[in-house]
Amino acid sequence: MSTTKRTAYILILTVIFCIAVYCSAFAGYHDNGLHLLKKLFNLDGDTESILLEILRLPRVLRGIIAGCCLAVSGMLLQSVSKNPLAEPYITGISSGAGFGIVLSVLFFGGTAYSLFGFTGALISALFVILFCGFGRFSITKLILVGLSVNMFAGAVISFLILKNTDKAYSLMYILTGNITENTGISDLHLILLFLCTVFLCGLFVPKLNFLRLDTGLTHNEKRKENYDITVIILSAFLAALSVLTAGILSFVGIVAPQISKLLFGNDYRWLFFSNILIGSAFILFADFISRIILYPVQIPLGLVIAFIGSPIFIYFLTRKGDFLHD
Amino acid sequence: MIKIDNLSLSFGEKVLFVSAQAEIPDNKLTVVLGSNGTGKTTLFKIISGNLKAESGKVSHDFKKIFFLPQNIKYPDGLTLFEYVTSFFYATSFKWFLSKEEITETEKILNLLDLTDRKNILIEKLSSGELQKANIAAALLSKADCLLLDEPTSNMDLTNQIKTTEILKKLQNHGITCVMITHDLNSAAAFGGYFIGLNKEHKIISGQKSEFFTEENLKNIFGIDFNINKSNEDIIISVKNTNDIL
Incomplete structure (x- = not known):
């Protein structure tokens, strides 16, 4: 695949990303948002400036961070496991996060629930990775253990929700994920944490260009320098970071890497940027739709993602059926 | 080497090798x-x-x-x-x-x-x-x-x-x-x-002329071969296909 073609794709994705940012930050149910855009350069403390500063811009920021984390995390996991169905939450992230969030809402009043989710996600990921054993580490084992942990914790979460029906609604709402509120961490800390993690990922991205080779060919090299575990830990941390930002959002982490792969082939240096753009744009568009479709009611972001994500994914699947074999 | x-x-x-010796130059x-399952890939x-x-x-x-x-x-x-x-x-x-x-x-x-x-x-x-x-x-x-x-x-x-x-x-x-x-x-x-x-889990090795003998090939594949040597060229054919069946 030629560099020109890839550059063109990246440019198109950048344009789409910018449109997504515009929609999410400025456009709304009532207007096309042009005056809000002008306001951005002239924040004078009136209602609209406050709307931008307090509500819209942090929301865009969280959308970008969550989408980027999920997509890159999915890309890392899919590349190491060579399994197109691997998703960021496979290392027990979603169950740990969900468990943390439920505990927080039920027993700690629900303040800082995303911090609970983050901690829960990290603990469960650590548990799953350690349980798979650093010595005889195998990806299949990791996926299966992660799956079991997710199922187990899912059952516990359902049980806790059923036991506390009075809080069931707010729990379900939080568990589907959203980027409207942030209860855990200040935006500045979040940005710093995010940038550090993405920088670390950037270091390992070219390595994936080596790991894309058949394991039969890379066996000898890999034994000397085992990057699999580092990459998995990074991807687990990214997924936990996405929980901290936006709660549990399924689907982005599996769709964005797939679409990127269809567009760019297996060159991970391009895939990295493509995933950042597609993941963020996806979440921002979904958030935009969740705001306007049933105005003034906002429907949970996770639902919108599933609604628009599934048809897009199936479309790509039928368009190019052969990519399931890689 | x-x-x-x-x-x-x-x-x-399943035994693959029993005190096998060889050198690869x-x-x-x-x-x-070797036949299938004798351990070539292994x-x-x-x-x-x-x-x-x-x-x-x-x-x-x-x-x-x-x-x-x-x-x-x-x-x-x-x-x-x-x-x-x-x-x-x-x-x-x-x-x-x-x-x-x-x-x-x-x-x-x-x-x-x-x-x-x-x-x-x-x-x-x-x-x-x-x-x-x-x-x-x-x-x-x-x-x-x-x-x-x-x-x-x-x-x-x-x-x-x-x-x-x-x-x-x-x-x-x-x-x-x-x-x-x-x-x-x-x-x-x-x-x-x-x-x-060969089937006895040993390795037979050698240069072309010493390796391609009817005895060696019988030892490796378990069937009889005809070997025609003319100058440097060696042509190998199965002696009797009925043996295999």
């Missing part, structure tokens, strides 16, 4: 022959260090041994050039290939007659070209000994000859090749040294 000393290995009930195309895995022997010692003095398995999967959406340069990303954290690495790659692609195919997507290459691409990748990974597991198995006659010619050509560049094949006649035509795995 690869030295196999007193090698023993078995998987549960440098700068020669060595051919490994031998390669032991030599390349993917598998540990139960007892005995396998030693070599190569910088790096590269094992090319029979069936490998290829990543989609890459050009041949991108595919073969994958190994450059293995050891450092750099994002881009250096000029030297690009020149080196072009040199090797030229050696393997792949220069005009370098911008073609690998899923569009023929199996012969793919095999050459793998050999190129192996050479770029700085390997000086290649273990090839039936590299010509799904190629047509022309590609088989081309590939083996390339393997022979590599000997002049200081690269030792060991390959598995089932085609006795072509093996006899292009091989420089021969290794046979």
Whole structure:
């Protein structure tokens, strides 16, 4: 695949990303948002400036961070496991996060629930990775253990929700994920944490260009320098970071890497940027739709993602059926 | 040189090697022959260090041994050039290939007659070209000994000859090749040294003239062969096909 073609794709994705940012930050149910855009350069403390500063811009920021984390995390996991169905939450992230969030809402009043989710996600990921054993580490084992942990914790979460029906609604709402509120961490800390993690990922991205080779060919090299575990830990941390930002959002982490792969082939240096753009744009568009479709009611972001994500994914699947074999 | 000393290995009930001995010489195309299930691939895995022997010692003095398995999967959406340069990303954290690495790659692609195919997507290459691409990748990974597991198995006659010619050509560049094949006649035509795995879990090895005897082949394959030697050429045919049935 030629560099020109890839550059063109990246440019198109950048344009789409910018449109997504515009929609999410400025456009709304009532207007096309042009005056809000002008306001951005002239924040004078009136209602609209406050709307931008307090509500819209942090929301865009969280959308970008969550989408980027999920997509890159999915890309890392899919590349190491060579399994197109691997998703960021496979290392027990979603169950740990969900468990943390439920505990927080039920027993700690629900303040800082995303911090609970983050901690829960990290603990469960650590548990799953350690349980798979650093010595005889195998990806299949990791996926299966992660799956079991997710199922187990899912059952516990359902049980806790059923036991506390009075809080069931707010729990379900939080568990589907959203980027409207942030209860855990200040935006500045979040940005710093995010940038550090993405920088670390950037270091390992070219390595994936080596790991894309058949394991039969890379066996000898890999034994000397085992990057699999580092990459998995990074991807687990990214997924936990996405929980901290936006709660549990399924689907982005599996769709964005797939679409990127269809567009760019297996060159991970391009895939990295493509995933950042597609993941963020996806979440921002979904958030935009969740705001306007049933105005003034906002429907949970996770639902919108599933609604628009599934048809897009199936479309790509039928368009190019052969990519399931890689 | 690869030295196999007193090698023993078995998987549960299935015995593969019992104190087997062999030496694989440098700068020669060595051919490994044997029936299915006698442990040819396993031998390669032991030599390349993917598998540990139960007892005995396998030693070599190569910088790096590269094992090319029979069936490998290829990543989609890459050009041949991108595919073969994958190994450059293995050891450092750099994002881009250096000029030297690009020149080196072009040199090797030229050696393997792949220069005009370098911008073609690998899923569009023929199996012969793919095999050459793998050999190129192996050479770029700085390997000086290649273990090839039936590299010509799904190629047509022309590609088989081309590939083996390339393997022979590599000997002049200081690269030792060991390959598995089932085609006795072509093996006899292009091989420089021969290794046979027999049913008694031993390794028979030797130069062409001493290796291709009716006794050795009977020992390896369990059926009778006719061997016609004329000058350097050896033609092998099965004596009585009814024996096999």
